[in-house]
Amino acid sequence: MQYSIDPKILKRRAGRDKRFRVYAYGAIGMAAAFLVFFFTDIVSTALSAFKQGELLVEVHYKEEARKVGDYALEDDLSYLVSRGFTRLIPAQMREDRSLLGTTEEKWVLADAEVDQYLKGKPNRLKKDERRLVDTLRAEGRARLAFNVGFFLNGDSKLPEMAGIWAAAVGSMYVLGITFIFSFPIGVMTAIYLEEFAPNNRIMQLIEININNLAAIPSILFGLLGLSIFINFFGVPRSSALAGGLTLSLMTLPVIIISTRAAMRAVPSSVREGALALGATRWQMVLTTILPLSLPGILTGTIIGLAQAIGETAPLLIVGMMAYIPDATTSVTSATTVMPAQIYTWSSDSLRAFTERTSAGIIVLLAVMLSMNAAAIYLRNKYEIKW
Amino acid sequence: MRKFVKLLVAVAILTFGASMAHARDQIKIVGSSTVFPFSSYVAEEFGATTQFKSPVVESVGSGGGFKLFVQGAGMDTPDITNASRRMKTSEWDAAQAAGVTEITEVLIGYDGIAVAQNVANPDFSISLAELALATMEMVPVDGKLVKNPYTTWDQINPALPKRKIVFYGPPTSSGTRDAFAEMVIGHYAKANGALYDAISPKGKGENYSAVRQDGAYVPAGENDNLIVQRLTKDMDAFGIFGYSFLGENTDRIKGAKINGVDPEPKAIADGSYPISRSLFFYIKKAHLDKVPGMKEYVELFMSEKMIGTNGLLKRIGLVPLADDLRAKVQKDVLSYKNLTLEDLKK
Numbered sequence: 001m002q003y004s005i006d007p008k009i010l011k012r013r014a015g016r017d018k019r020f021r022v023y024a025y026g027a028i029g030m031a032a033a034f035l036v037f038f039f040t041d042i043v044s045t046a047l048s049a050f051k052q053g054e055l056l057v058e059v060h061y062k063e064e065a066r067k068v069g070d071y072a073l074e075d076d077l078s079y080l081v082s083r084g085f086t087r088l089i090p091a092q093m094r095e096d097r098s099l100l101g102t103t104e105e106k107w108v109l110a111d112a113e114v115d116q117y118l119k120g121k122p123n124r125l126k127k128d129e130r131r132l133v134d135t136l137r138a139e140g141r142a143r144l145a146f147n148v149g150f151f152l153n154g155d156s157k158l159p160e161m162a163g164i165w166a167a168a169v170g171s172m173y174v175l176g177i178t179f180i181f182s183f184p185i186g187v188m189t190a191i192y193l194e195e196f197a198p199n200n201r202i203m204q205l206i207e208i209n210i211n212n213l214a215a216i217p218s219i220l221f222g223l224l225g226l227s228i229f230i231n232f233f234g235v236p237r238s239s240a241l242a243g244g245l246t247l248s249l250m251t252l253p254v255i256i257i258s259t260r261a262a263m264r265a266v267p268s269s270v271r272e273g274a275l276a277l278g279a280t281r282w283q284m285v286l287t288t289i290l291p292l293s294l295p296g297i298l299t300g301t302i303i304g305l306a307q308a309i310g311e312t313a314p315l316l317i318v319g320m321m322a323y324i325p326d327a328t329t330s331v332t333s334a335t336t337v338m339p340a341q342i343y344t345w346s347s348d349s350l351r352a353f354t355e356r357t358s359a360g361i362i363v364l365l366a367v368m369l370s371m372n373a374a375a376i377y378l379r380n381k382y383e384i385k386w
Numbered sequence: 387m388r389k390f391v392k393l394l395v396a397v398a399i400l401t402f403g404a405s406m407a408h409a410r411d412q413i414k415i416v417g418s419s420t421v422f423p424f425s426s427y428v429a430e431e432f433g434a435t436t437q438f439k440s441p442v443v444e445s446v447g448s449g450g451g452f453k454l455f456v457q458g459a460g461m462d463t464p465d466i467t468n469a470s471r472r473m474k475t476s477e478w479d480a481a482q483a484a485g486v487t488e489i490t491e492v493l494i495g496y497d498g499i500a501v502a503q504n505v506a507n508p509d510f511s512i513s514l515a516e517l518a519l520a521t522m523e524m525v526p527v528d529g530k531l532v533k534n535p536y537t538t539w540d541q542i543n544p545a546l547p548k549r550k551i552v553f554y555g556p557p558t559s560s561g562t563r564d565a566f567a568e569m570v571i572g573h574y575a576k577a578n579g580a581l582y583d584a585i586s587p588k589g590k591g592e593n594y595s596a597v598r599q600d601g602a603y604v605p606a607g608e609n610d611n612l613i614v615q616r617l618t619k620d621m622d623a624f625g626i627f628g629y630s631f632l633g634e635n636t637d638r639i640k641g642a643k644i645n646g647v648d649p650e651p652k653a654i655a656d657g658s659y660p661i662s663r664s665l666f667f668y669i670k671k672a673h674l675d676k677v678p679g680m681k682e683y684v685e686l687f688m689s690e691k692m693i694g695t696n697g698l699l700k701r702i703g704l705v706p707l708a709d710d711l712r713a714k715v716q717k718d719v720l721s722y723k724n725l726t727l728e729d730l731k732k
Contacts, residue, residue: 083431083698084434087431087434087435088434088435090435091435122635122637122638124634156430157423157426157427157430157702158430234462236462237414237444237462238442238444319444319446321444321445321446322442322443322444322445323422323425323426323429323430323442323443323444323445324440324442324443325429325430325433325440326433326439326440333412334412334414334442344445346609346611347419347608347609347610347611348423348611349423349610349611349628349630349631349633349634349702349703350634350702351634351635354611
């Protein structure tokens with residue numbers, strides 16, 4: 001007997017195969033296109049934020065300037081120079097009395113409107129002010145220099161002064177707290193559930209709940225943090241401690257689940273071997289299982305933390321969406337975090353904040369990418385194939 | 387491993403110890419997101435030019451701010467709350483019950499709510515009533531209330547162009563939306579009181595403030611910059627947001643005339659532009675002597691340099707008070723006049 005296949009069926013099958021491949025390529029293409037679009041949009045708006053307008057002006061430390069800093073500059077210039085510079089003059093003169101009567105020529109920060117004009121963006125400068133800036137530029141007294149301030153300053157309502165530093169420090173504090181609290185608790189929980197827990201109804205219930213927790217909208221953790229840590233334990237509002245504790249609630253399930261997965265990947269022959277040599281169960285966990293599953297645990301933890309660093313909603317509820325210009329120095333004083341800072345800038349009415357928003361996003365993305373890269377590196381370096 | 391555990395315990399004890407022995411050297415301000423830019427501007431200036439630490443300014447909305455403010459007089463409650471509306475009598479009662487008895491009210495200026503469109507469109511001029519008819523849920527037709535049937539402007543008034551009615555405005559959680567609904571829709575419902583009494587809260591037409599939900603009014607999120615961006619793409623649409631966003635984007639959007647008046651600072655300040663509201667902050671007097679720098683902060687805020695006719699806050703969108711009113715407010719505030727229930731009922 002001879003099998004014969006209808007060539008029509010073969011053709012249809014081949015066609016289906018081809019179509020399926022086209023769909024898959026299409027999906028990847030779409031995803032890539034979105035990514036490219038997102039990055040070009042962000043990067044192209046952000047680029048100009050890394051340059052900052054500066055003016056070369058003569059600063060006259062005269063008597064009047066001790067009260068109002070603007071008087072240290074020539075009349076028409078005082079509107080073009082950032083208030084962030086002029087408002088500090090009186091204090092400077094108070095501290096250094098020898099300044100009085102001297103004149104100094106130096107590059108100072110330009111007002112945001114001047115900065116935007118120099119960059120060819122919409123601004124609110126009047127005609128004569130524009131002409132003045134043009135003359136300054138022709139004389140080489142106006143320039144766009146690398147924006148060091150963006151990386152060293154805290155938040156400001158003057159766009160030209162605003163920087164990401166304070167928020168970055170805040171994020172590090174919050175992340176540190178999150179790690180300190182969620183890592184030991186998460187790993188211990190996972191060890192118990194994986195190695196010691198009896199298999200009964202209660203344990204099943206706990207397991208289901210942990211898996212569910214990982215899928216809960218993050219804003220609910222914020223509400224929980226508000227009622228437990230702030231209202232009940234009296235942790236100060238807007239502090240890194242409150243934010244970090246709240247985020248550790250959110251990171252816990254991720255760490256527990258990934259730790260358990262890592263421990264489960266260790267073959268049972270290793271366990272049995274340890275027990276056969278007379279190790280207690282604790283010794284077995286501590287000396288064999290934990291070291292072997294550590295790369296997996298760390299990868300999971302880093303991914304959980306990378307998720308936490310970009311989280312905004314729960315932090316909004318515990319009061320971190322605030323104007324806090326100074327970098328924090330303790331876990332109990334008020335601080336803000338990078339995503340909150342980006343959100344605040346994005347909703348400001350001043351146009352000069354648009355480019356800073358994008359620049360902030362780039363910094364945040366860079367931090368997140370390097371965390372994920374670290375996770376991948378750890379996994380590849382220490383991964384053991386059984 | 388043992389070292390690690392010890393370290394962990396030490397850190398835990400330290401952090402909690404520090405939180406218990408927590409003394410305040412920093413002013414805490416909460417409240418309206420509309421007042422937030424002005425408040426934080428003053429806070430920044432205050433931090434940069436004095437020896438005091440910069441105050442923490444949190445943006446939690448007017449209602450959220452009052453809720454925190456009236457919790458009690460303890461040092462873990464905020465010292466000042468910002469608001470884009472007056473304190474409600476219910477909030478006053480809550481404050482009294484919690485022991486916050488001495489409060490000073492500060493009027494800092496006005497914020498106009500602009501109805502704006504793409505700059506390439508021809509100028510648009512409507513009355514307040516027409517604006518209400520375009521945005522409210524139930525409108526009178528032949529003496530009866532029906533669901534808003536208007537889809538183009540010429541259906542409301544034949545003199546208006548045949549243009550689709552589309553609004554991008556703030557969502558329900560926003561104070562700007564409440565203010566808009568009260569001043570536009572509530573105003574219209576009050577004028578047609580008899581009709582609206584039946585469907586209004588407390589049976590009073592003026593309390594009616596339902597915005598239409600048939601897609602002509604699109605809640606576009608809290609971020610007003612996004613509404614501005616949409617107007618650059620959608621030629622039919624109007625956006626509803628604070629005046630400061632209009633002032634900052636005159637190259638791409640322009641305001642509509644309401645009752646023949648353009649949304650301009652002067653018109654907003656003298657009340658001839660009909661959709662404007664007052665901006666406030668409230669001081670907890672019990673904290674004045676306990677939190678260092680509070681008086682100095684209030685003084686700086688009240689100075690001509692800040693809220694004056696050519697003050698710094700005007701540059702970021704505040705509409706300053708008229709000269710005589712400002713002088714009176716400055717005097718009252720700096721003598722820390724107590725707010726009374728009668729004041730709020732006025």
